[in-house]
Amino acid sequence: MNTTAIKELLYKMADDLLIIGHRNSEWTGLGPILEEDIAFSSMAQDKIGQSQALFQLLHELGEQEPDTVAFTRNAKQFHNAQFVELPNGDYDFSLMRHFLYDVADQLRFEMLANSSYEPLAKVARKIKGELKYHVFHANTWIVKLGSANEESKARMQNALNDAWNYALGLFEEGEYETILISEGVFTGEADLQHRWLEIITPTLTKATLTLPHENAWEPKFGGRLGIHTEYLDPLVDEMSEVFRVDPNAEW
Amino acid sequence: MIKSLDPRVTREKIEENNLIAPLTPMDNWETYEVFHQKKRGDQHMHVGIVHAPNPEMALLFGKEQYGRRNITANIWVVKTAHVFASEYDDADMFETTPEKQYREAGGYKVMDKINKYKKANKG
Numbered sequence: 178m179n180t181t182a183i184k185e186l187l188y189k190m191a192d193d194l195l196i197i198g199h200r201n202s203e204w205t206g207l208g209p210i211l212e213e214d215i216a217f218s219s220m221a222q223d224k225i226g227q228s229q230a231l232f233q234l235l236h237e238l239g240e241q242e243p244d245t246v247a248f249t250r251n252a253k254q255f256h257n258a259q260f261v262e263l264p265n266g267d268y269d270f271s272l273m274r275h276f277l278y279d280v281a282d283q284l285r286f287e288m289l290a291n292s293s294y295e296p297l298a299k300v301a302r303k304i305k306g307e308l309k310y311h312v313f314h315a316n317t318w319i320v321k322l323g324s325a326n327e328e329s330k331a332r333m334q335n336a337l338n339d340a341w342n343y344a345l346g347l348f349e350e351g352e353y354e355t356i357l358i359s360e361g362v363f364t365g366e367a368d369l370q371h372r373w374l375e376i377i378t379p380t381l382t383k384a385t386l387t388l389p390h391e392n393a394w395e396p397k398f399g400g401r402l403g404i405h406t407e408y409l410d411p412l413v414d415e416m417s418e419v420f421r422v423d424p425n426a427e428w
Numbered sequence: 429m430i431k432s433l434d435p436r437v438t439r440e441k442i443e444e445n446n447l448i449a450p451l452t453p454m455d456n457w458e459t460y461e462v463f464h465q466k467k468r469g470d471q472h473m474h475v476g477i478v479h480a481p482n483p484e485m486a487l488l489f490g491k492e493q494y495g496r497r498n499i500t501a502n503i504w505v506v507k508t509a510h511v512f513a514s515e516y517d518d519a520d521m522f523e524t525t526p527e528k529q530y531r532e533a534g535g536y537k538v539m540d541k542i543n544k545y546k547k548a549n550k551g
Contacts, residue, residue, distance in 0.1 A: 203436050210457070212492065212493060213489070215489075215493065216492040219492055219496060317484045318485075321485065325481075
């Protein structure tokens with residue numbers, strides 16, 4: 178099996194999860210209501226945990242310890258899509274990103290549950306329930322707010338428009354795409370995007386929201402190659418602050 | 429601007445004299461009673477209340493508040509408004525006279541435990 182190809186896949190997945198987990202955790206204590214604050218924070222924690230499981234696989238393939246990899250790289254060394262590093266904005270944008278990202282994430286892991294790379298397939302099967310719940314949470318909010326009143330509908334539609342091209346950036350193909358496919362590790366980004374559109378479209382329709390017109394689709398690529406927006410640097414600084422002060426801190 | 433130790437608060441650039449607007453009645457969601465079942469076959473136990481705009485979201489919040497740190501098989505949510513309850517003023521209805529103590533079912537609980545114990549020791 179081609180280890181370099183697997184590492185590339187693991188890095189982009191782990192980095193997506195770590196960065197969106199950190200972003201979502203920024204809502205802790207500031208969420209719209211107590212119950213939702215707890216729910217969103219707890220899912221953010223799940224994502225950090227999922228990223229840790231993937232960093233652990235990388236460690237088994239010869240990379241450094243999970244904490245070292247997570248907290249000592251600079252922004253250019255991250256492989257996450259630009260989508261997940263964007264600031265939270267208002268809750269509408271955070272929820273829309275949560276919906277678009279989590280459906281993709283659930284599908285990706287669903288596809289990986291049959292991966293020829295067994296350690297990853299095992300992780301995928303283990304977190305199935307968590308992902309199902311995250312998507313249930315996202316769907317419930319999107320449908321509710323998409324059709325609640327004029328303001329909520331307008332906000333969700335704007336959030337969808339703002340998020341869209343960045344969301345498409347999730348499916349940026351890597352250098353080893355064909356190897357991953359031919360070795361049965363992963364069926365590929367194009368396949369994932371196709372399945373993703375099939376799942377999100379009916380939910381958005383139910384929420385009376387409209388997808389941007391296909392002519393206007395311009396995926397924001399680059400994240401997988403370390404090209405990021407101005408927002409990732411400060412995020413990485415903040416995220417790794419404690420580790421840099423005391424690498425052996427335990428909490 | 430408010431300068432906080434919490435970078436998220438500082439980023440919001442909140443004016444020092446910013447007053448948080450009071451909630452209007454529409455901002456308050458109704459409440460749902462949450463019932464938690466530990467394992468299939470067990471009774472659902474009332475565990476608390478969540479605020480939610482609809483039953484689906486009440487289920488989400490119920491899962492988070494009461495299922496997250498417990499073993500959970502199933503959760504029910506019921507609109508608080510749909511609970512038909514007795515009045516505390518009528519609590520004297522439930523009083524019993526010493527002569528009727530034979531009607532109290534205190535013994536059943538013990539029998540459940542005894543049966544459970546017997547069953548466990550058979551297996």
